[in-house]
Amino acid sequence: MRRLRTGRRGMAAVALTLTLGMSLAACSGSADDGSSPSPSASDAESAASAADNAAADKIKVEWSDDAAPTVTLPSTPFSVTTLVVDVLEPGTGAEIKDGQSISINYVGVSGADGSVAHDSYSTGPEPGSMNATSALGDLIGEKVGVRFLLAIPPQSEGQDTTVVAGEIVDAQDVPTRASGEAVAPVPGLPTVTLDADGKPSMTPATGTPPTTLVVQPLIKGAGPEVTAGQTVTVHYSGWLWDGTAFDSSWDRGEPFPVQNVGQAAVIAGWNEGLVGQTVGSQVLLVIPPDKGYGDQDKGTIPPNSTLVFVVDILAAS
Incomplete structure (x- = not known):
């Protein structure tokens, strides 16, 4: 069952720490100076988040045992204005914790035309860091094997929305400093x-x-x-x-x-x-x-x- 989540507010930016050939940073609508947004700004952001959730829920992801999943957008160009994190299937492995080193397989699709921009399934899982303030931060507490969808808004003028479907295949504790x-x-x-x-x-x-x-x-x-x-x-x-x-x-x-x-x-x-x-x-x-x-x-x-x-x-x- 799909569980839709909207990326955290109150951050100037979130970033997916992966080896990608594209930028996966997403800006929230919150003020950077620490002040609270006005009620009208908050209402507008909530409305945008609801619309983006609804749009992302229409994305179809078909999984394969030996290849990258197929991502079909409801229409093109496809766009969102806020980061959306969508849990598609729960994992069955160990619990994923903040600060762990993760291995991840994913396919990135351009919102402009649905074309595949990056596919790690063809080359092998790629490394990342699980961080509470990253785009994958909402997956902390999930289990290894979790399959997810990200809809990432454009980062600058002229860029397109990016849609990422992937799965966390491993998560390991990492020391915080050298020792010996x-x-x-x-x-x-x-x-x-x-x-x-x-x-x-x-x-x-x-x-x-x-x-x-x-x-x-x-x-x-x-x-x-x-x-x-x-x-x-x-x-x-x-x-x-x-x-x-x-x-x-x-x-x-x-x-x-x-x-x-x-x-x-x-x-x-x-x-x-x-x-x-x-x-x-x-x-x-x-x-x-x-x-x-x-x-x-x-x-x-x-x-x-x-x-x-x-x-x-x-x-x-």
């Missing part, structure tokens, strides 16, 4: 300090940065070695050589999955530096420009920058 045997610091490298939760801060080293990739474990985990082709779940923070911070999964509140490590869609320093490390480890990567972004200008990362990352390897599968 501390490794003595190496002179000449940046110094790393951890707060009570394990989030790193970095004191830059003096002198000229290295010209070759440095892979220095700070904590040696007791888990298995990471092998090429695995999906590695990590927490990380990144700085320029001078100590200027530019990115951190800790600040976003959820780990980052590196799919097909060794040939992942990340910089070479990560692909080379993570393979061979053990799960549970914390690794300092000092990445010269030729293993990073080279002469590209990445906004907060100037051309020809040496990058410093502290990476906690939480899981690998």
Whole structure:
């Protein structure tokens, strides 16, 4: 039996953390400044949500044992204005919990014409992170094997609604930080300090940065070695050589999955530096420009920058 749900209000945005060839972020209609919406705005949002629920309920999904489900839209172009999460079939496995690492199979369909934009059933399940504020957050408390439908509104002018039908095929607990045997610091490298939760801060080293990739474990985990082709779940923070911070999964509140490590869609320093490390480890990567972004200008990362990352390897599968 289909159980229709509307994505949570009160969020500036929700995002489905998957390896997609499209954006799956969906904006709610709530104010970003913390103020309560006016009664008329709230009524309008409720009416839009009801209309979107009704529209999504008309989408037909036919499941196959050995291929992607077939998604048939009631008409094209199909569109919604709010995120809709529709539980199509309950799972029978273990309960899915907030913060877990999940594996998911799904097919994404364009609302413009019903064409398939992405199909993981043909390539294998893809990784994601279950988070209460994500588009899949409403599936927390469901069980592994749950089949669902998402109707995701356009994210910017010119984009179309996306419809996703899929199933969560696995869910695993993930540690929140590295754990293992501390490794003595190496002179000449940046110094790393951890707060009570394990989030790193970095004191830059003096002198000229290295010209070759440095892979220095700070904590040696007791888990298995990471092998090429695995999906590695990590927490990380990144700085320029001078100590200027530019990115951190800790600040976003959820780990980052590196799919097909060794040939992942990340910089070479990560692909080379993570393979061979053990799960549970914390690794300092000092990445010269030729293993990073080279002469590209990445906004907060100037051309020809040496990058410093502290990476906690939480899981690998």
